[in-house]
Amino acid sequence: MSERAQRPIIVGADGSGPGYAAVEWAAQEAVRRDRRLRIVSVLSPWLLEPLPEPNADRMRRELRDNGQEVLRQAAARAAAGEPRVRTETELVPGGPAQTLLKEAEGAPMLVVGGRGLGEFGGLLLGSATNQVALYARCPVVVVRRTEETAHGEVVVAVDDTPSAQAALGFAFEEAALRSARLRAVHAWRDPASLGWGEMQPPVYDPELVAGEESRVLSEALAGWPARYPDVEVVEEVVRGGTVRALAGASARADLLVLGSRGRGGFAGLLLGSVGQAMLHHAHCPVAVVR
Ligand SMILES: Nc1ncnc2c1ncn2[C@@H]1O[C@H](COP(=O)(O)OP(=O)(O)O)[C@@H](O)[C@H]1O
Ligand SMILES: [Mg+2]
Structure with a gap:
């Protein structure tokens, strides 16, 4: 198989419910398509740089740990829904939409939740989702919730x-x-x-x-x-x-x-x-x- 053919499906996990639903959907899709699943959580770059200030450092460590925890949970959910899935996870520094778009370059598919952690609850569509749906060159799948029944x-x-x-x-x-x-x-x-x-x-x-x-x-x-x-x-x-x-x-x-x-x-x-x-x-x- 060529390198391109083996590229993983990309999914963005931000710790939100729709983000985890996207991960569960993507895990099944990865197995259907015989691909690996790459779970990405995007973190502000400043969280990943060393800082001399001890207090700021502690806070950043907590946020980083939180990011790792999101990835751990996402991988666990992927495997719980689809035990055959092969996952990799990474905390990537950057802006969410930009970073997911970069990850999606040459990928067979990018999967995201319909919403994220954004605090404006009235929005039906998250801002990162809106941007990747506009700009990604690969297919983008937007998932809102985990579906219980298949319609065929x-x-x-x-x-x-x-x-x-x-x-x-x-x-x-x-x-x-x-x-x-x-x-x-x-x-x-x-x-x-x-x-x-x-x-x-x-x-x-x-x-x-x-x-x-x-x-x-x-x-x-x-x-x-x-x-x-x-x-x-x-x-x-x-x-x-x-x-x-x-x-x-x-x-x-x-x-x-x-x-x-x-x-x-x-x-x-x-x-x-x-x-x-x-x-x-x-x-x-x-x-x-x-
Ligand atoms: N920091 C992030 N890391 C990884 N994926 C993200 C991140 N932010 C958003 N996403 C992906 O985009 C989806 C929608 O989030 P977003 O567009 O940010 O919505 P909101 O504006 O409600 O926060 C999430 O469910 C997730 O799949
Ligand atoms: Mg968001």
Whole structure:
């Protein structure tokens, strides 16, 4: 195996509940993919430098010990959930998002919790998570809680963009690894009125559009089932909002897979509006694939 093929899956542990949930999820994924799991806890750099001041030194030692304890607990949770997992742990100095992004370079996957220890409880998505979901070049999986039951289904969001093709590749692989069904969801809305008020465009025929939209889905899927003949695929074309359709499907799924970009938005946009919404509102772990 090449060196790249042996790179570990990376997971960030910060001592929070969602962080540990991410570790448990990542341990199972590492075994599914036959990879090692690298558990990283990021600590402010000043905690790792020697200091002449004895009091400051004691405090720093305690914080460092706390970091080691987080790693120890994380490794224990990984092994408790998946005894076959091979873990390594490291306390790394730096800023959380920056450091996790650096760790993720060349990694097969980066896994983080949906939230961390941040004190502003109203936030649905942690700041480090938001940043790595935007900037990581490898797939990022965001985990909110440890799921008790498996649904046997992976959901993938599909449109006619290259980003959706990347998502499909990841989703088929996941479905195959899990022996799960793959639900490919394509949502569409009635075209916006071109006239005043609620007037529809004069030549608009919903049945015709529905037919077009299911063709978009089949064309996007073309070629994939042949590569994964054992994966059962369910094609779902939904008339309505994408966010609502995916949120609904995520309630009955083990993983929701999204491309990072759709059709909307401007060229430099790093994560489309559907991705942003799903990171906040999905009912299962979410993978963002570039
Ligand atoms: N210091 C850190 N070391 C390792 N992983 C971290 C660290 N901070 C955050 N993470 C990862 O990012 C996830 C979300 O944390 P974060 O974005 O910091 O949320 P919050 O803003 O609520 O603190 C955590 O569950 C963890 O997986
Ligand atoms: Mg944090």
